[in-house]
Amino acid sequence: MIVKDKEFVEYISASEISSRIAELGTSINSDYKDKRPLFIAILNGSFMFAADLLKEVAIPCEISFVKVASYEEMESTGNVKQLIGLNETIFNKDVIIIEDIVDTGRTITKILEEFISLGASSVEVITLLQKPASNDLGDKIKYIGFSIPEKFVLGYGLDYDGLGRNLKDIYQLKD
Template sequence: MQVVKDKQFVPFIDKQTLEERIAEVGRKISEDYRDKTPLFVVVLNGAFLFAAELIKNVPIPCEITFVRVSSYSKTESTGQLKEILGLKESIEGRHVIIVEDIVDTGLTMNKLLFQLSVQKPDSIQVASMLFKPAALKTPLTVKYVGFEIENRFVVGYGLDYDEQGRNLDAIYVLAD
């Protein structure tokens, strides 16, 4: 049991399972982009731990940059994209991989994909540590998925509850 603020969470995905699966995703990306130099666009704050572990497992030449967006209020996605810190470098002609901690409704990711696609990258894909297909409110393809999970609220490994719990080294789910 883990308490974050006023809520109780129980273990869901342990650290070793996370790291093993993220390594597999890193190997797949490396195979797919072996003759390219992808630009990883990491969505802060939540994806920082996933991105760090993922990049350690991508031995091909690559670059990394960060954007900061927000669409959550407490435990609910608002679906409203609020870009706080944007991209400084050009992505035109680049192979872009958006690195996200979790895709649930898909609304924020679709808006981010649209904002980036107008800059004319050669390709753009999504890598998400967690994916909740049952929560999708809009069609979305997530090419690189760590884990598909049910539509439950999770914290840890970068994911937060009202800005707390990101530092947990595993993923916990809200207790019933």
């Protein structure tokens, strides 16, 4: 598949994604059975993952959204900018951050620091994809859908310069 000027090949199918999200939902239902978590989805990339994940969550919960940016085309800028903030208090709440991909770990580290400083009771992270560069985050990422290699991916909410978010499968840049 060609997107813009790059060739991509299917990497994770929609059925594999769906199956893994069901497993993650089961884990969250168990871990938070006596709590009412606030899910905070990081836009734009996590919108599909967040929607499908919440369909698997059977416990009382809330969801909100924030938008941050750290990418231009295919490269992380290393500069995290919060574009749209949180509209409700997270003080004394159990927060689960929904991320599409944890690549370098810079974005999620900044978000974790900010949410902890706002007085959340707990802050956990669920990510659909994790790359090896972020492995040094240790236990900061509680739920991981798939560990993937250091290759650029798109689809299922992830984009290449704004394109490809609508694809139901995840594609990897062809060698």
